[in-house]
Amino acid sequence: MIMKKLGALPLLWITFFLSFQACSDKQNFDQFDDLQITPLVASSLFAVEVEESFINTITTATAFYSETFNFDAFTERFVAENLLEGTISYEIENSTSKPVTLVIEFLDAGGNALDAERFDIPAAPTALLTRDVAYGPGGKPLDILINTTDLRITGVNLGDNTSTSTETDPKISLKSAAEFLVQVK
Amino acid sequence: MKSYLVFSFFFLSSVLMLGQNRQLLFDFDEIPQSLMVNPGADTNHKWHVGVPVISGFMVQGATSGVTVNDIFADDGVDINLKVRERMIEGMNSRDDFSITSQIEGFYVGFQGRNRPDNYYSFGMYGETDIIVYWPEDLARLAFDGNGGPNIGRQFDLGDLNLRGEMTTVFHFGIRKKVRDNLTLGFRGKLYSNIFNHKSTNNSGTFLTTEGEDNILSNSITADMGLQTAGLNEIRDILREDTDTTREDLTSLFTNRVLLGGNLGLGLDLGFTYELNEQTQISGSVLDLGFIYNSKDVLSYTLEGTAVNEGINVLLPEDINTIGEDRWQQLVDEIEAALPFEENQDNYIMLRPVKLYGSITHDWGEGASGTRRENCGCAINVRGGGNSEQYYRNRIGGLLYMIKRPLGVQAALTGSYQRRFGRNFSVKTSYTIDKYSFSNIGLGLALKAGPVQFYILGDNLLSYQNIAGSNYASLQFGFNILSWNDN
Numbered sequence: 029m030i031m032k033k034l035g036a037l038p039l040l041w042i043t044f045f046l047s048f049q050a051c052s053d054k055q056n057f058d059q060f061d062d063l064q065i066t067p068l069v070a071s072s073l074f075a076v077e078v079e080e081s082f083i084n085t086i087t088t089a090t091a092f093y094s095e096t097f098n099f100d101a102f103t104e105r106f107v108a109e110n111l112l113e114g115t116i117s118y119e120i121e122n123s124t125s126k127p128v129t130l131v132i133e134f135l136d137a138g139g140n141a142l143d144a145e146r147f148d149i150p151a152a153p154t155a156l157l158t159r160d161v162a163y164g165p166g167g168k169p170l171d172i173l174i175n176t177t178d179l180r181i182t183g184v185n186l187g188d189n190t191s192t193s194t195e196t197d198p199k200i201s202l203k204s205a206a207e208f209l210v211q212v213k
Numbered sequence: 214m215k216s217y218l219v220f221s222f223f224f225l226s227s228v229l230m231l232g233q234n235r236q237l238l239f240d241f242d243e244i245p246q247s248l249m250v251n252p253g254a255d256t257n258h259k260w261h262v263g264v265p266v267i268s269g270f271m272v273q274g275a276t277s278g279v280t281v282n283d284i285f286a287d288d289g290v291d292i293n294l295k296v297r298e299r300m301i302e303g304m305n306s307r308d309d310f311s312i313t314s315q316i317e318g319f320y321v322g323f324q325g326r327n328r329p330d331n332y333y334s335f336g337m338y339g340e341t342d343i344i345v346y347w348p349e350d351l352a353r354l355a356f357d358g359n360g361g362p363n364i365g366r367q368f369d370l371g372d373l374n375l376r377g378e379m380t381t382v383f384h385f386g387i388r389k390k391v392r393d394n395l396t397l398g399f400r401g402k403l404y405s406n407i408f409n410h411k412s413t414n415n416s417g418t419f420l421t422t423e424g425e426d427n428i429l430s431n432s433i434t435a436d437m438g439l440q441t442a443g444l445n446e447i448r449d450i451l452r453e454d455t456d457t458t459r460e461d462l463t464s465l466f467t468n469r470v471l472l473g474g475n476l477g478l479g480l481d482l483g484f485t486y487e488l489n490e491q492t493q494i495s496g497s498v499l500d501l502g503f504i505y506n507s508k509d510v511l512s513y514t515l516e517g518t519a520v521n522e523g524i525n526v527l528l529p530e531d532i533n534t535i536g537e538d539r540w541q542q543l544v545d546e547i548e549a550a551l552p553f554e555e556n557q558d559n560y561i562m563l564r565p566v567k568l569y570g571s572i573t574h575d576w577g578e579g580a581s582g583t584r585r586e587n588c589g590c591a592i593n594v595r596g597g598g599n600s601e602q603y604y605r606n607r608i609g610g611l612l613y614m615i616k617r618p619l620g621v622q623a624a625l626t627g628s629y630q631r632r633f634g635r636n637f638s639v640k641t642s643y644t645i646d647k648y649s650f651s652n653i654g655l656g657l658a659l660k661a662g663p664v665q666f667y668i669l670g671d672n673l674l675s676y677q678n679i680a681g682s683n684y685a686s687l688q689f690g691f692n693i694l695s696w697n698d699n
Contacts, residue, residue: 052680056287063292067358072427072523074539082529093528098540119428181526204523205428207360 065212066112073101073116073204076181080124080198084189093183096135102173107210111174113164114208120157122149123195126187130202135178143172149200152193164209234613235271236626236644237656237669238688239569240495243638244658244667245322245692248334250569251497252386252398253483256332260323261694269317269338271688273671275648278308278347282681301356304347306372307619311344317690318381324697334400335385339470342565343377346619359421359431370417370435374618378409378562380504381470386481394487402479406504407469408443409562413618427522433551434518440560442475442506477504479564491575491604500564507559519550563616571611575604579632605632622647635696636660644671648684651675665692 078093086092102108122128130147149157164170183200192198239250245261246269247254263269279299284292315338322334350368357363386400417435424430450461468474479502485495524539607630614623624646632638637659644652649672656669668689675682 051677053282053678054287055281055285055680057285059285059292063296065356067355068360068363069358070360070364070421070429071431071521072424072429074524074526075427075522076526076528077426078528082532085529093526095526095535097524097536098538099524100540117428203424203427205424210358212355 063213066209067212068207068209070207071101071205073206074099074179074181075201075203076183077199077201078183080126080193080200083124083126083185083200084192086185087189091182091184093181096178096180098177099179100177101206102176107208108174110210110212111164111170112209112211113162113167113170114173114206115163115167116161116204116206118145118147118157118159118161119203120147120149120159120201122154122157122200123152123193123198124187124200125151125191125193125198126185127151128200129184129186130200131180131182131184132202132204133180133182134172134176135180136175137177139178141180142175143168147202151187152195152198234273234615234624234626234644234646234686235669235688236611236613236624236628237640237642237654237671239497239611239613240571240573240607240609240628241630241638241640241656241658241667241669243632243660244665245320245334245694246317246667246690248322248332248386248388248398248400249320250499251483251485251495252400252481253388253396253485253495253497254398255396255485255493255495256388257697258322258324258332259695259697261321261334261692263317263320263336264691264693265319266316267691268320269315269688269690271316271686272312272314273684273686274312275684276308276310277647277683278304278310280681280683282678285680297356300347301353304349306346306349306369306374308347309344309617309619310347311342313340313342315340315688320692330390332388333386334388335383337381337383339379339381341377341379344375344617345377346372346374348372348374354419359419364421364423364429366420368419370419370433370437371415373415373437374413376411376413376565376618378504379407380409380477381405381407381472381474382479383472384481388483396485398481398483400481402481402500402502403472404477404479404502404504404564405469405472406443406475406477406506406562407466408441408447409475409504409506410439410441410444411562411618412437412439414438424522426525429522431521432519435515435551437515438512440506440510440512440562442508442510442560442562443469444509445511446509475504475506475508477562477564478502483569492572494570494572496570497568499567499569501566502564504562504564505559506562510557510559512556512558512560513553514556515551515553517551519547521547566616568614569611571609573607573609575607577605579603579605579634603632603635606630607632640669642671646684649675652684654686660694663693663695665694666690667692 083092128149131144133144134142136142145161147157163173235250238244238247241247242254242256245258248256283299284295318337320336322332325331325333350372354368383403384400386398388396388398390396415437417437419433421429421431446465450458479500481499483497485493487493524543609628611626614621624644626642626644628640628642630638630640640656642654651674652672653674654671655673658665658667671686672682672684675685
């Protein structure tokens with residue numbers, strides 16, 4: 029009765045309105061499972077800088093520096109559980125008059141050495157020594173990093189304790205940084 | 214389950230909203246709810262009663278960036294590629310996802326018995342409003358990291374902008390015809406907030422560059438915060454996950470709905486001014502108000518500046534520190550320089566203010582002898598109602614603005630309304646805004662006996678592929694009403 033009273037035109041409007049049925053292209057929400065979020069995280073790790081004058085003061089031992097310290101960066105839960113691969117870069121510069129050996133040992137919670145990087149650096153003048161160590165596919169096992177809780181850095185003087193380099197501010201420096209590919213999702 | 218969550222997020226984010234613009238309802242004077250968007254609207258009811266709970270339901274959704282279809286279309290394209298191209302590379306920090314919903318609990322209005330120039334209305338509704346801006350730099354940092362090509366790139370931490378709330382609103386409004394050509398209205402509001410959160414006005418940067426004492430230097434400067442109220446107790450109940458979780462949540466929500474939440478005050482103002490017999494301008498400002506958050510407040514701040522170059526040992530300076538916990542010292546230094554802290558400080562949250570302004574022109578008298586100045590009407594009748602006094606056609610232009618965290622968003626609407634007698638009216642509109650340039654809306658109000666049904670829908674063209682829509686809106690309801698027959 030009401031529709032009849034309203035007439036044909038309103039009916040056309042209603043039909044028009046109702047004709048807008050919601051349609052949708054086919055969606056596949058399971059694709060979300062395939063989404064991968066893998067940022068490349070970069071940070072410095074540790075650095076050691078020793079002046080030649082200090083090395084000359086160490087006469088009772090061959091190692092002018094040896095220290096074991098806690099290093100939880102790799103065992104942080106987020107890194108340990110999501111690390112896909114990574115690279116640790118080292119830069120070593122020696123401007124002293126002495127050949128030097130630096131050793132970086134990766135230790136697990138029991139104090140066992142999982143891996144070590146050894147650098148033999150001749151006396152100055154010498155070029156900047158760089159080394160990139162890959163972990164993960166194609167590189168060293170990731171387990172080395174994941175299980176590392178401590179680092180032991182040792183510096184050994186292979187020269188004398190009296191000479192001084194003619195370089196400005198003679199010293200030996202070790203720098204390191206890492207780039208880790210982690211799987212957030 | 215995961216798929217449902219994803220679907221829900223994107224559906225709510227991209228299918229159902231446009232920041233509260235109710236352009237079809239504005240100036241649709243046959244519908245009593247038009248008083249909710251303009252308390253000075255030119256309505257013509259003797260009284261109205263909304264059918265409880267279903268008198269007014271509205272949901273809007275919008276995305277200025279990607280749509281559901283852009284990411285989840287079953288098109289054989291790797292989702293990682295789609296996310297990369299359409300979100301990481303394709304969106305910026307001004308793109309947003311937003312959703313607004315509103316449901317009326319009750320809504321009643323009546324003409325003053327002794328003051329027929331007045332129309333009083335009151336009621337209660339619940340409103341949810343959430344807007345999340347695309348955190349452009351933070352998303353790029355999460356997806357790409359700070360390494361490789363991003364060394365030297367400065368990430369803007371100020372890209373984090375979000376705001377959301379669920380609020381019950383108790384309101385009382387008066388619309389008064391103060392002159393033959395001027396109607397004014399106001400509506401007072403009492404808010405009871407169920408929960409809210411906001412993280413706006415953040416600033417800061419994160420930068421990785423070549424270091425001074427080591428290969429790389431990570432530096433962060435942050436002045437960031439997240440304020441929440443009402444969420445902590447909800448989270449605690451959900452965490453407990455006991456046999457009474459449902460009852461506990463129901464009890465908590467019921468209490469907060471009924472003025473047990475954080476309270477606030479607000480005001481709506483509106484007017485309608487007739488330039489001449491057939492042309493009028495109208496406008497309103499809504500939700501001039503605030504909520505004072507003092508209950509269940511938990512906020513977080515991250516403020517400070519920190520630079521990290523890893524563990525550094527300098528000899529001989531550090532000779533006496535050998536053997537100390539260098540890792541913990543590094544962590545402590547960073548945390549001291551950049552503390553992440555919690556507080557329970559009270560705070561005020563302003564409501565998202567809305568502004569409407571419109572001009573309309575009517576023509577085509579629906580019946581003879583409809584001159585308003587001769588009708589002796591107590592209130593306006595242009596808006597439809599009395600079968601002897603209405604214009605068949607109305608065109609209008611409407612400007613809408615809303616205050617959002619990153620500034621004012623605006624929309625422009627042109628509309629045409631056609632009335633078929635006193636009981637049936639249809640309105641169509643075209644709206645442009647940041648979400649869509651092809652938003653065609655359609656609405657109708659139909660009265661059968663004392664019962665009125667209305668339905669208003671936006672961006673109808675997008676319904677051909679709703680998953681690809683940047684904006685959609687739907688509102689409908691049932692009222693029982695009587696026209697003013699004066």
